[in-house]
Amino acid sequence: MTAAPPGISVVLPARNEGDRVGATIASALDAADGPAGVEFVVVDDCSAPGRRPEVGDAAARRRTTVIRSARHLGVGAARNxxxxxxxxxxxxxxxxxxxxxxxxxxxxxxxxxxxxxxxVTIADSASDWRGHGCRLVVPYMGTRWNTAPPGPAPHVHVASSAGTVLERALFDRLGGYDEGMVHYGGFEPEFSVRAWRAGAEIAHTTDIEITHRFKPREEVASFVGAARTAIVHNCLRFGTAHLPESMILEMVRLHALEFPEHIRAALALLEERGAWRRREELAATLPHDFAWFVRRFDLLDQIGRPVPEQ
Amino acid sequence: MSEKLRQIMTTVAEDPTALRELCDDTPALAERFGLSPEEHDRLARAERLAPRAPGAYMSITLHTITITADRGL
Incomplete structure (x- = not known):
């Protein structure tokens, strides 16, 4: 007799996370009402020896599949x-x-x-701070956390990747995270905006809370320093895919002013990885344009001006 | 416009002079690529979005996803 498939698959990208993976899985199993219906799929994104995912508990290991990538995929491709x-x-x-x-x-x-x-609600493991989804910052193409739950309508622009839940069929229909982006940064806001444009909705809940280990400032500086070109590229690719044309050059200049040492490499990557083709594909296949998203949320640009239609 | 935008972005990637124009001399960039006054105006006003003081944008750029006081990612 074949065991029934799990109802929920928890997917975890892990790069140099070591025994944090086992602790995450143990927490999910302990907190679940029906642990028998849960599986874990961990992608070891080319972790260094000694820092690969560890799942110490035998019962948890039976519920866990670990896929090791010999090359660094980045969080989007690892989640996919x-x-x-x-x-x-x-x-x-x-x-x-x-x-x-x-x-x-x-x-x-x-x-x-x-x-x-x-x-889902994201809590900080070291403070009483909570994040309730994020809002899009244009034309920078970053996000800011919502620090209070939304009002009567539960909708938010962006679901955090620390807590995004959806049917696998919808994930497949949306095409997963954009693998044209590289390594780190910008994956989930792009996924969320694309989901809205595809006709899905993103509803926030306080009924599920994920407590997240945020990196301390010095760790952030080192991590972001190493990933900066990728982050600039991903923001530019996100904007090139979705923004009205009249805001794209403004976005490029904004990043050029702020990251002059990274902008040229980021723009070269943008061309190399087919950002304009991506824009055309999305325009041809998604039922809503970005202007629809702007109207849906009364979105203004990052200094409070109206976002142009074209 | 898409083709022109793409051309500008490719040129900036390859040519340091174009990058300098994009950052500090937008009229020269507009002339080189034939931007309309409206297009140039929008580009020039990006200055208002980008304070030049290092770190002035930390609340956004520390991470595109998460930032909580002194902690992020």
Whole structure:
């Protein structure tokens, strides 16, 4: 007799996370109402020896698939790879250094619907801060956290990758995260905007809380320093794919002024990785344009001006 | 416009003079690529979005995803 497939697949990209992976999985199993219905798919994104994912508990190991990549994929491609190996109807996308709130699996199953992505509440493990999804910053193409839950309408621009829940069928229909982006930064806001443009909705919930280990400032500086060109490229690719044409050059200049040492390499990557082709593909296939998203949220640019239609 | 934008971005990637124009001499860039006054105006006003003081934009650029006081990512 073949075991029933799990209802929920928790997908975790892990690069140099070591035993944090096992602790994350243990937390999810302990907090689940129905741990038997949960599996974990971990993509070891080319971790250094000695810092590969560790899952110490035998019962947790039986529920976990670890896929090791010999080359650095980046978080988007790693999540996509994990999703391809997932068997659950529901994907719970999170990070490898998180903790789950009680009953998270039941709440996810109850709140999810076809065409709906759940943005779950993100708590900081070292303070009482909480994030309730993010809002888009244009034309920078970054995000800012919402620090309070949305009002009566639960919708948010962007679901954090530390807590994004959706049906696997929807993830597949959207095409997963954009693998034209590189390594790190910008994946989930792009995914979220594309999801809205594709006709999905992103609803925030406070019924599920993921406690996340945020990096301390010195760790952030070192990490972002190493990833800066990739982050600039990903922001530019995000904007090239979605912004009205009249804002694209403004976005490029904004990044050029701020990151003059990275902009040329980022622009070369943009051309190399087919950003303009991506823009055309999305325009041809998505039912809504970016102007629809702007109207949907009354979005203004980052200094409060109207966002142009074209 | 798409082709022109693409050409500008490719040129900036390859030519340091074009990058300098993009950052500090937008009229020269506009003339070189035939930008309309409206297009140039929008480009020039990007200055208002980008304070030049190092670190002035930390609340956004520390990370495109997360920032909480002294912690991020």
């Amino acid at each position: 790879l994990a999703a391809r190996h997932a068997r659950g109807r529901i994907l719970f996308v999170t990070d490898a250094h998180t903790r789950f709130s009680a009953g998270w699996d039941r709440a996810a199953t109850r709140l999810l619907a076809p065409g709906r992505i759940l943005s």
